[in-house]
Amino acid sequence: MSSLVIRGGHLIDPSAGVDAPKDILLKDGRVAEIASPGKLKSANGAEALDATGLTVAPGLIDIHVHLREPGQGYKETIASGTAAAAAGGFTSVAAMPNTTPVNDSPETTRWMLAPERNATVRVFPIAAATRGSKGEAVNDFAALKAAGAVAVTDDGHPILKDGIMRETLAAAARVGLSVIQHAEDTRMTKGASMNAGPTAFKLGLRGMPVEAESSLVERDIRLVTELRDARVHLHVAHTSTAAAVAAVRQARRNGLRVTCEVAPHHFLLTEEHVGLYSTNAKMNPPLRSAADRDAMIEAILDGVVDAIATDHAPHATHEKEVEFENAPNGITGLETALGLCLRWLHREWKVPLGRVLSLLSAQPAALLGLKGRGTLAVGSFADVVVFDPKAEWTYQAAQTRSKSRNTPFDGWSMQGKVRWTLSEGRIVYTGE
Amino acid sequence: MNATAAPIRRQIHPPPVPPSPFPYNPGSMLSVQDLNLEAVGYLLSRATELEGMDPLVRDRILLKRRIALLFYESSTRTRTSFELAAKALGADTTLVSSLSSSIEKGESLKDTGLTLRALGAEAIILRHNSSGAPWLLEQCTHLPVLNAGDGMHEHPTQALLDLRTILQRLRHGADQVDAGTLAGVTITIVGDILHSRVARSNMLLLPRLGAEVLVCGPTQLLPEVTATMGPGIRIERDFDAALRRSQVVMMLRIQAERLAGLQLDLEEYKADYQLTGQRLASLAPEAVVMHPGPIIRGLEVTAGVADGPQSAILDQVSNGVAIRMAVVERALLAQEGRV
Ligand SMILES: [Zn+2]
Numbered sequence: 001m002s003s004l005v006i007r008g009g010h011l012i013d014p015s016a017g018v019d020a021p022k023d024i025l026l027k028d029g030r031v032a033e034i035a036s037p038g039k040l041k042s043a044n045g046a047e048a049l050d051a052t053g054l055t056v057a058p059g060l061i062d063i064h065v066h067l068r069e070p071g072q073g074y075k076e077t078i079a080s081g082t083a084a085a086a087a088g089g090f091t092s093v094a095a096m097p098n099t100t101p102v103n104d105s106p107e108t109t110r111w112m113l114a115p116e117r118n119a120t121v122r123v124f125p126i127a128a129a130t131r132g133s134k135g136e137a138v139n140d141f142a143a144l145k146a147a148g149a150v151a152v153t154d155d156g157h158p159i160l161k162d163g164i165m166r167e168t169l170a171a172a173a174r175v176g177l178s179v180i181q182h183a184e185d186t187r188m189t190k191g192a193s194m195n196a197g198p199t200a201f202k203l204g205l206r207g208m209p210v211e212a213e214s215s216l217v218e219r220d221i222r223l224v225t226e227l228r229d230a231r232v233h234l235h236v237a238h239t240s241t242a243a244a245v246a247a248v249r250q251a252r253r254n255g256l257r258v259t260c261e262v263a264p265h266h267f268l269l270t271e272e273h274v275g276l277y278s279t280n281a282k283m284n285p286p287l288r289s290a291a292d293r294d295a296m297i298e299a300i301l302d303g304v305v306d307a308i309a310t311d312h313a314p315h316a317t318h319e320k321e322v323e324f325e326n327a328p329n330g331i332t333g334l335e336t337a338l339g340l341c342l343r344w345l346h347r348e349w350k351v352p353l354g355r356v357l358s359l360l361s362a363q364p365a366a367l368l369g370l371k372g373r374g375t376l377a378v379g380s381f382a383d384v385v386v387f388d389p390k391a392e393w394t395y396q397a398a399q400t401r402s403k404s405r406n407t408p409f410d411g412w413s414m415q416g417k418v419r420w421t422l423s424e425g426r427i428v429y430t431g432e
Numbered sequence: 433m434n435a436t437a438a439p440i441r442r443q444i445h446p447p448p449v450p451p452s453p454f455p456y457n458p459g460s461m462l463s464v465q466d467l468n469l470e471a472v473g474y475l476l477s478r479a480t481e482l483e484g485m486d487p488l489v490r491d492r493i494l495l496k497r498r499i500a501l502l503f504y505e506s507s508t509r510t511r512t513s514f515e516l517a518a519k520a521l522g523a524d525t526t527l528v529s530s531l532s533s534s535i536e537k538g539e540s541l542k543d544t545g546l547t548l549r550a551l552g553a554e555a556i557i558l559r560h561n562s563s564g565a566p567w568l569l570e571q572c573t574h575l576p577v578l579n580a581g582d583g584m585h586e587h588p589t590q591a592l593l594d595l596r597t598i599l600q601r602l603r604h605g606a607d608q609v610d611a612g613t614l615a616g617v618t619i620t621i622v623g624d625i626l627h628s629r630v631a632r633s634n635m636l637l638l639p640r641l642g643a644e645v646l647v648c649g650p651t652q653l654l655p656e657v658t659a660t661m662g663p664g665i666r667i668e669r670d671f672d673a674a675l676r677r678s679q680v681v682m683m684l685r686i687q688a689e690r691l692a693g694l695q696l697d698l699e700e701y702k703a704d705y706q707l708t709g710q711r712l713a714s715l716a717p718e719a720v721v722m723h724p725g726p727i728i729r730g731l732e733v734t735a736g737v738a739d740g741p742q743s744a745i746l747d748q749v750s751n752g753v754a755i756r757m758a759v760v761e762r763a764l765l766a767q768e769g770r771v
Binding site: 197198201202203204205268269270272273275276277290293294297318321322323324325326344348349412 | 444445446447449450452454462540541542560562563564565567568572582583584585586629632655657658660661
């Protein structure tokens with residue numbers, strides 16, 4: 001394989017503690033050498049990218065995306081979803097199992113990883129925790145892990161039964177997999193389509209109470225506590241409520257291996273953004289109150305949040321152009337995450353750039369145990385994002401590489417424009 | 433919370449909520465909030481004018497103009513009222529109901545709306561079981577859309593006809609309104625507030641004219657969050673106390689089809705909230721009794737009260753036609769700059 005040099009950029013590699021001008025040599029899909037500007041020893045003849053004025057960072061990692069294949073290719077394919085990921089600076093995406101069929105088998109896991117899927121960046125399947133994600137019978141995690149699954153979840157549905165969740169946590173721990181919970185006590189959310197509260201009442205919509213999320217997080221933490229097994233790892237997906245974050249914070253203080261992620265829409269938007277029934281503001285968990293949104297920002301600032309994950313959930317236009325209550329949940333997010341994080345977390349709320357990038361790469365890699373990812377230390381995978389941290393631009397959903405354009409961020413101003421995305425040494429996206 | 437949390441919170445300036453693009457069409461009436469008090473006054477006085485007009489003159493106003501009634505829920509009162517109003521202005525109406533084949537076959541609201549537009553419909557009157565459906569229809573068609581009731585959300589023409597009824601009874605039929613028109617008037621809305629679009633539209637309209645609105649009912653049907661609907665709204669769970677203060681009492685039907693598993697003891701409900709002749713005579717002998725219909729006699733009101741001298745229920749029905757004439761006329765003429 002060929003080699004490539006990225007010259008003149010400012011390297012930020014949070015896990016390696018690097019924040020300095022560096023040249024970087026990529027060879028055979030790996031990081032081969034890092035040196036002060038102009039000091040690379042073995043770069044002769046290598047193709048060069050001029051990164052003057054740009055930031056060079058580990059390729060971003062999104063541990064919560066819906067790529068819709070197999071079975072829902074009209075919404076997204078692994079090819080189109082990973083192309084959108086590359087455009088957003090992501091080089092690794094963890095794909096949720098709520099496909100058709102549900103990814104609850106080694107065969108489906110392997111199908112997703114096959115070269116015929118034409119993935120632009122690395123896909124890491126997350127397999128279903130239970131058969132058909134029905135919450136009744138726990139899958140064979142050893143076989144799923146051997147096929148390539150990096151975690152288990154029934155995302156879209158919670159694992160509601162105490163006994164099944166306990167068994168899932170224990171069985172996953174035995175084979176070294178994390179359990180990702182979509183925390184929603186669905187007994188409290190029947191027929192509901194947005195956050196419970198004054199806005200839902202005004203709009204005449206049934207609401208999902210915050211307790212539907214927090215009570216299940218608390219239940220799960222109790223199960224982790226009872227299992228008394230240090231290998232157990234509970235990860236709470238798309239945390240959206242102050243109470244859930246508080247429960248995670250307390251669990252961590254108690255020494256438990258409990259982590260959580262937050263999606264950009266949950267630290268930026270509130271139920272007010274539903275406006276007059278905008279289905280592009282409908283997702284599950286729903287947009288919450290301003291107090292909950294502020295709690296997400298605080299949790300990012302104080303370090304309880306381990307990852308920013310988009311919950312990229314493409315849906316066809318015709319599926320979203322329906323009555324609010326009938327519209328499917330979810331929004332796309334891969335192309336807007338970096339621009340929103342830099343615009344708001346970094347510029348507006350003063351989170352250091354290295355911290356933001358860590359939440360988008362090093363920490364999610366550590367969380368799912370993705371070895372050699374989320375860092376640009378010598379020897380790691382040559383997954384790189386090169387972006388202009390100062391550039392401001394406007395997101396146009398019509399230009400998306402995803403098959404779907406269901407985003408509330410159409411027309412929003414973004415900061416930080418991706419110039420190149422490299423997956424294992426190959427340039428997979430070039431911005432203008 | 434640790435000590436550093438407070439200063440962090442003060443720094444948060446979140447992204448603003450984008451302005452609403454609605455209504456796309458100036459003739460639409462999606463919510464009572466689309467109308468300022470001047471527009472409310474215009475519709476009230478126009479209703480009176482149209483009502484008094486020679487039918488042969490009146491039916492030239494919208495002669496042969498095409499109006500579609502798109503009804504996803506069955507409705508006798510509202511549909512007939514809109515239909516009579518449109519026809520009184522000379523318009524041609526066509527009814528598409530939930531029993532129509534395209535809807536039964538699962539055609540989307542968007543496609544049905546576009547089809548009606550292509551067939552020449554110039555305005556659509558929509559009744560739908562899903563809150564917010566009129567906004568979707570307006571966005572897809574850009575036609576004037578009149579909300580004839582959407583889910584649990586709003587029923588704006590009902591609030592206007594209720595207002596006309598109240599003004600007839602308490603203000604000699606005044607049709608110029610301002611923020612003080614109903615000052616000193618207490619209106620109690622009783623019963624299934626949670627599921628009621630009539631209650632929501634009235635709660636959004638009546639306080640703007642200075643009325644105090646009391647809402648009354650058990651917690652299952654009247655959650656505490658109701659008080660956040662807007663200014664001038666208060667919860668009073670004691671029906672007798674509310675009645676004692678009221679000049680108007682609006683009784684609502686229990687919407688069994690929307691209860692979704694709520695358990696309600698009907699005998700207990702009747703004991704606490706049924707408007708009986710005895711209650712009315714002893715606590716509010718002058719109050720105007722209203723009900724948007726359909727009435728379940730013997731449940732929320734006794735037959736004697738519904739038919740009694742304080743009842744304005746049939747006035748509400750007649751006022752419906754007058755108000756809807758004004759609203760339908762505005763739907764078609766507003767975009768031409770003629771109202
Ligand atoms: Zn989920």
